[in-house]
Amino acid sequence: MALLSVHNLSVAIGSVSPLDGIGFTLEKGEVLGLVGESGSGKSLTATTVMGLLPRLGGRVTQGAIHFDGHDLTQLPERAYRRLRGRRIALISQNPMTSLDPILPIGPQVEQPARLHLGLSESAARDRAIGLMEQLRIPEAATVYRQYPHQLSGGMKQRIVIAMALMADPDLIIADEPTTALDVTIQAQIVQILADLVADRGLALLLITHDMGVVAQICDRVTVLYAGRVAESAPVRAIFAAPQHPYTRALIGCIPQENQPRGSLRGIPGTVPGVKDYPSGCRFHPRCAIAGPICQTEVPPRLLSERAEIACWKPGEMPHV
Ligand SMILES: Nc1ncnc2c1ncn2[C@@H]1O[C@H](COP(=O)(O)OP(=O)(O)O)[C@@H](O)[C@H]1O
Numbered sequence: 001m002a003l004l005s006v007h008n009l010s011v012a013i014g015s016v017s018p019l020d021g022i023g024f025t026l027e028k029g030e031v032l033g034l035v036g037e038s039g040s041g042k043s044l045t046a047t048t049v050m051g052l053l054p055r056l057g058g059r060v061t062q063g064a065i066h067f068d069g070h071d072l073t074q075l076p077e078r079a080y081r082r083l084r085g086r087r088i089a090l091i092s093q094n095p096m097t098s099l100d101p102i103l104p105i106g107p108q109v110e111q112p113a114r115l116h117l118g119l120s121e122s123a124a125r126d127r128a129i130g131l132m133e134q135l136r137i138p139e140a141a142t143v144y145r146q147y148p149h150q151l152s153g154g155m156k157q158r159i160v161i162a163m164a165l166m167a168d169p170d171l172i173i174a175d176e177p178t179t180a181l182d183v184t185i186q187a188q189i190v191q192i193l194a195d196l197v198a199d200r201g202l203a204l205l206l207i208t209h210d211m212g213v214v215a216q217i218c219d220r221v222t223v224l225y226a227g228r229v230a231e232s233a234p235v236r237a238i239f240a241a242p243q244h245p246y247t248r249a250l251i252g253c254i255p256q257e258n259q260p261r262g263s264l265r266g267i268p269g270t271v272p273g274v275k276d277y278p279s280g281c282r283f284h285p286r287c288a289i290a291g292p293i294c295q296t297e298v299p300p301r302l303l304s305e306r307a308e309i310a311c312w313k314p315g316e317m318p319h320v
């Protein structure tokens, strides 16, 4: 059975419905990439799995989130607090959402192990420094006593990863963990995450808008567009034969090596706001092959054992 399985999940915040029947599964030891442009619903998916939707004034209106056999949508907040940071940890785009600027690094990293595992001060300290060393933070014992502002962005993100690992979680959700970092540091952090999955057998839900990162470490990919799943498939299949025009467009955005700098090919148009979702297939106004039915009818979800696609013209190529 999958460690995490999201099924037909819809979310409402006030009068808007930013997630509409999304689903995906994630096994132990696997990296699932959740991809899509800004505004697709990636962060809200993370927020919902973490049980933090009520803090945004949102609620689950349909579907289920099975984690290790339990439906998290039915979990009382008290039980969620035991799960969050213990069995499921979140790493966000900006390390400063997790770090307190006025406290030294050490006690912050230790906190999840003190809280969830009941470790003593000295045991937590040893564990924290050990993890920091494993994440190749130079002079970990010194960094332990420093304050966040004394560290670079890449080091701060390593600290946040150490913090996420402190209580030995089964699942890490990383929401664009490298977006704020420069390219070399990005690659290092992505490699650290990949090593953690391989060494510890944990599951990683990696949220990114970068198909290059997906190619680097993901086993499978779920592509979100405007609050719905466009396509899910193993990473090799996604790159070898993308079925959804949106997936193809995202892959087309990966900068090529021989491409002049600054000539990044974007996808024309933008993701609509949640109040302006079009009828039919929500991608149709930007789709090169959309036909009349795409404008009016929601595409069926075509399911196979490992893949899912929601398109009226799967696999069809645009005329060039
Ligand atoms: N608290 C909120 N209230 C209302 N709408 C929201 C809220 N948070 C996000 N949204 C909307 O939900 C959609 C998805 O947002 P988000 O999950 O942040 O996208 P992504 O992480 O893929 O960029 C967007 O249209 C966004 O405006």
Ligand SMILES: [Mg+2]
Pocket: 042, 043, 044
């Ligand atoms: Mg986001």
